[in-house]
Amino acid sequence: MNSRNLFLAAVRCEPVPRPPVWLMRQAGRALPEYRALKEKFTFLQLVQNPELAAEVTIQPISRFGFDAAILFSDILVVCEGMGQGYKFREEGGIGMDFAVRTAEDVEKLDVNAVVDRLQYVARALKLIRGQLGTKTALLGFAGSPWTLANFMIEGGSAKEFRGAKAMFYSEPKLYNRLCEKLTAACTRYLQMQIDTGVDAIQIFDTLGGTLASTSYQEASGRWIKQIIAGLKGHTPVIVFSKGTNGNWDDLVATGANVIGVDWTVRLADVAACLPKNVAIQGNLDPFLISTTPEAVAAETNRILAGMKGRPGHIFNLGHGVTPDSKLDCIQALVDTVRGNS
Numbered sequence: 341m342n343s344r345n346l347f348l349a350a351v352r353c354e355p356v357p358r359p360p361v362w363l364m365r366q367a368g369r370a371l372p373e374y375r376a377l378k379e380k381f382t383f384l385q386l387v388q389n390p391e392l393a394a395e396v397t398i399q400p401i402s403r404f405g406f407d408a409a410i411l412f413s414d415i416l417v418v419c420e421g422m423g424q425g426y427k428f429r430e431e432g433g434i435g436m437d438f439a440v441r442t443a444e445d446v447e448k449l450d451v452n453a454v455v456d457r458l459q460y461v462a463r464a465l466k467l468i469r470g471q472l473g474t475k476t477a478l479l480g481f482a483g484s485p486w487t488l489a490n491f492m493i494e495g496g497s498a499k500e501f502r503g504a505k506a507m508f509y510s511e512p513k514l515y516n517r518l519c520e521k522l523t524a525a526c527t528r529y530l531q532m533q534i535d536t537g538v539d540a541i542q543i544f545d546t547l548g549g550t551l552a553s554t555s556y557q558e559a560s561g562r563w564i565k566q567i568i569a570g571l572k573g574h575t576p577v578i579v580f581s582k583g584t585n586g587n588w589d590d591l592v593a594t595g596a597n598v599i600g601v602d603w604t605v606r607l608a609d610v611a612a613c614l615p616k617n618v619a620i621q622g623n624l625d626p627f628l629i630s631t632t633p634e635a636v637a638a639e640t641n642r643i644l645a646g647m648k649g650r651p652g653h654i655f656n657l658g659h660g661v662t663p664d665s666k667l668d669c670i671q672a673l674v675d676t677v678r679g680n681s
Contacts, residue, residue: 341356347358363400364660373399383414385548401476436491446514446517449560477506486504486559486560526567527566564596579600582659611653641676
């Protein structure tokens with residue numbers, strides 16, 4: 341069974357000889373070959389150049405042979421596609437070209453332009469698909485409307501995101517109008533990725549955990565559900581909502597085939613809450629990848645033991661790879677998972 345088929349079998353909750361393994365987006369940024377590129381190009385140049393984006397996507401596969409590759413890109417390209425560009429501030433963090441805070445700001449956003457403006461992503465995916473062939477699964481992704489709305493309303497990254505919550509509670513009609521546009525934009529963008537040949541897509545609800553559990557469904561879950569319902573075909577969908585650990589029913593109700601889980605909960609306990617036909621992804625603490633191979637192997641074995649016998653487990657980190665990750669720790673993770681076959 342090749343890597344692609346192993347990954348897709350796990351998504352379908354079929355028995356597989358071992359869990360497939362891959363690392364969340366930005367897996368390449370711990371690699372010396374990625375850092376060499378960053379000395380020549382900015383992050384946005386890497387994202388927006390199809391050849392460079394393809395090269396960065398392939399780098400972790402070439403070194404570690406993961407069962408799936410995820411497109412090198414950024415969740416904020418959807419905002420860019422709608423007409424709200426972004427950049428990296430000199431002092432750190434992300435700055436949007438303007439903040440979206442009024443009805444006029446929302447109406448300026450152009451959903452119809454997204455696919456045309458983001459053709460560089462489609463070209464990158466075609467290059468990646470050609471290099472991976474049919475042996476390794478290819479994943480695309482987008483941010484969730486709630487997470488994107490936070491950056492758009494705040495005007496960039498922030499120590500504490502407050503603007504989207506304020507709009508959600510105080511101006512619900514305006515918030516809903518923004519999310520309607522974001523939902524349409526994300527659906528079109530993800531469908532473009534599906535039409536280009538990805539094997540699965542992931543929706544990153546990175547700021548889902550900033551919501552009260554009683555507000556999650558209305559502020560975020562319902563929009564993710566609409567995106568999944570709007571996608572044509574049978575391409576599997578992974579939903580990862582960081583910190584949303586009291587809303588498993590809401591996450592299942594989105595229609596996701598796979599639920600991603602962060603590292604703050606016991607994976608086996610979450611698996612017991614999910615229907616048997618919903619796969620589960622996770623959930624090694626990313627911090628461990630900066631420690632020792634022995635620590636990584638021990639915790640990886642603990643997670644695998646807890647999930648033994650549960651079809652539909654995709655081994656992953658509980659969030660993205662950090663820049664201080666160690667190559668021998670990543671290799672220990674891969675070797676440990678594959679040694680449990």
